[in-house]
Amino acid sequence: MSRLRYASLDALLTEVRACRACAPHLPLGPRPIVRVGADARILIVGQAPGIRVHETGIPWNDASGDRLRQWLGVDAATFLDESQFAIIPMGFCYPGRGKSGDNPPRRECAPLWLDRLLAQLPSIELTLLVGQYAQRHFLGARRKPTLTETVRAWKDYAPGFVPLPHPSPRNQPWFKQHPWFEDEVLPMLRERVGRLLRHGPAQSG
Numbered sequence: 001m002s003r004l005r006y007a008s009l010d011a012l013l014t015e016v017r018a019c020r021a022c023a024p025h026l027p028l029g030p031r032p033i034v035r036v037g038a039d040a041r042i043l044i045v046g047q048a049p050g051i052r053v054h055e056t057g058i059p060w061n062d063a064s065g066d067r068l069r070q071w072l073g074v075d076a077a078t079f080l081d082e083s084q085f086a087i088i089p090m091g092f093c094y095p096g097r098g099k100s101g102d103n104p105p106r107r108e109c110a111p112l113w114l115d116r117l118l119a120q121l122p123s124i125e126l127t128l129l130v131g132q133y134a135q136r137h138f139l140g141a142r143r144k145p146t147l148t149e150t151v152r153a154w155k156d157y158a159p160g161f162v163p164l165p166h167p168s169p170r171n172q173p174w175f176k177q178h179p180w181f182e183d184e185v186l187p188m189l190r191e192r193v194g195r196l197l198r199h200g201p202a203q204s205g
C-alpha cells in the first residue's frame, strides 16, 4: 500500500471526524464511529452506533457486537484490528432513540462519506451487510422482498457480500425461528472470515 494512499485515507478520516452535517438532528452531537485501515480485507457495514458505542467511541462495543464477534469466530482484539476489519456504519453518529428503539441511520451520512471511504479501501474482498439499511444500499434491486429471504439467499451475493440480520438481542426471536441461519450461514461465514484473516485461522471468543 502506497504512502500516498495512507496519507489520503488519514486526511479523509480527519474530514469525517470534523463532520457536523446533521448535527442539529443528533441528540448527543456528532461523534462519527468509523474504524478503517487501508489494508483491511473484510468490511462490516452496520446501521448506526448505539448509545454505548457513542459513549466509548468503540464500534460494536455492546451486546450486538458480542454476538457479531461470535458469528465471525473472532475475539475483540482481532475484530478491532484495522488491518483486518474495516467497520463503517450507514450513519456514523448516534441518531437518538425513537418509539421502537434507536432511530435509523442519518440519511445525510452515506452520500457524503461512504463512496469516498470505500475508494480508499482497495483490498476489501468480503463485505458483511448487517441489517436492512446496508443491504438496501449495497444490493439495491438485488434484494429479496424481505430481509429473511435476502439472508437466506446468501449464495446469490457471494463471494463479495454476505447479508446478515442485525445481531441485536432484540432479534432473539428471529434467531430462534430461523435455525438455518446458525446451521448453514454461520459456518460459511466463519470459514470465509478465517481464510481472509492475515494471521492464521479465526480465533474463537
Ligand code: SF4
Pocket (backbone or CB within 6 Å): 016, 019, 020, 021, 022, 023, 030, 031, 032, 091, 092, 093, 106, 108, 109, 110, 112
Ligand atoms: S451522522 Fe454522518 S453526516 Fe451526520 S454528523 Fe455524523 S458523520 Fe456527519
